[in-house]
Amino acid sequence: QQPVQSPQAVILREGEDAVINCSSSKALYSVHWYRQKHGEAPVFLMILLKGGEQKGHDKISASFNEKKQQSSLYLTASQLSYSGTYFCGTEDGGTYKYIFGTGTRLKVLA
Amino acid sequence: IAGITQAPTSQILAAGRRMTLRCTQDMRHNAMYWYRQDLGLGLRLIHYSNTAGTTGKGEVPDGYSVSRANTDDFPLTLASAVPSQTSVYFCASSAEVSGNEQFFGPGTRLTVL
Numbered sequence: 624q625q626p627v628q629s630p631q632a633v634i635l636r637e638g639e640d641a642v643i644n645c646s647s648s649k650a651l652y653s654v655h656w657y658r659q660k661h662g663e664a665p666v667f668l669m670i671l672l673k674g675g676e677q678k679g680h681d682k683i684s685a686s687f688n689e690k691k692q693q694s695s696l697y698l699t700a701s702q703l704s705y706s707g708t709y710f711c712g713t714e715d716g717g718t719y720k721y722i723f724g725t726g727t728r729l730k731v732l733a
Numbered sequence: 734i735a736g737i738t739q740a741p742t743s744q745i746l747a748a749g750r751r752m753t754l755r756c757t758q759d760m761r762h763n764a765m766y767w768y769r770q771d772l773g774l775g776l777r778l779i780h781y782s783n784t785a786g787t788t789g790k791g792e793v794p795d796g797y798s799v800s801r802a803n804t805d806d807f808p809l810t811l812a813s814a815v816p817s818q819t820s821v822y823f824c825a826s827s828a829e830v831s832g833n834e835q836f837f838g839p840g841t842r843l844t845v846l
Contacts, residue, residue: 625775653832664823664837665776672832710775714831720791721766721835723776 624648626713626724634730635701643696643727645711654687654694655712655721658705665710669696698729706731736760739824739838746814746845754809754841756824764830765807766791767799769820770840776823782807783830814845 626647635641645654653672657665671687671694684697698705708726715722737758746752758765767779768791778791782801796818798810807826811818822841827833 655834657835657837664839667834667836670832670834712776712835720781720789721778722792723768725773725775 625722626711628709628711628724628727630727631725632728632730634732635705636732637703638700641698641701641729643698643709643711643729645694645696645713645724647692647713649692649713649715651687651689651692651713651715653714654685655714656683656685656694656696657710657712658707659710659726660707668709701729701731703731703733705729737824737826737836737838739822739841741841742839743842744844746843748815748845749813752811752814752843754811754822754824754843756807756809756838757805758807758824758826758836758838759805760826760828760836761804762826762828762836763804764827764833765801766825766827766835767797767807767809768823768825769793769818770823771820779809779822781830814843816845819843819845 629644656669659665669685687694710723712721712723740755763784766781768776777793780799782788785804824838825835827835
């Protein structure tokens with residue numbers, strides 16, 4: 624029941640774009656996105672709620688397809704600071720239980 | 734204190750020993766969570782609390798217990814540690830339990846020998 628993220632890893636050059644996908648087998652109330660750098664705690668990027676409301680980062684965008692139970696994170700004009708592991712977290716409506724995907728490792732090269 | 738703190742930073746523990754990981758937040762958040770992170774498995778929810786006085790089981794609760802006596806503190810106890818509980822443990826909090834961003838503590842690296 625863990626959300627499936629794709630790709631598992633990606634390498635970019637500075638300025639390139641990337642898309643990270645998160646797919647769940649269950650109906651979702653919300654999808655969260657976090658970035659974690661090595662040895663540090665996850666940091667919030669974006670939350671997408673059922674019904675279309677979004678809260679989050681000015682420089683990162685995301686989409687949430689409720690019917691397909693999928694979310695995508697769009698990183699445009701990537702910077703070196705974007706390197707890290709990206710996790711999606713999904714919330715089952717009404718259960719208060721968050722389940723995170725296995726992560727996508729992203730490396731941005733100069 | 735600013736945000737969410739955890740103690741200890743790291744710990745090596747003999748199997749069978751009891752251990753309490755501490756978590757404190759000063760943001761007056763209602764909801765708090767404990768996760769463990771293992772290589773290749775991402776973050777897995779152990780226990781959560783909607784508000785002071787209430788707790789619930791997450792994805793992997795066996796071998797762990799929690800309490801929420803007040804808003805700020807959410808300790809996690811391993812009654813009798815086993816090597817499979819070797820992991821990095823993160824505490825997190827959010828304003829409300831649903832539909833809100835989570836703020837994570839710095840983590841506790843626990844090794845059970």
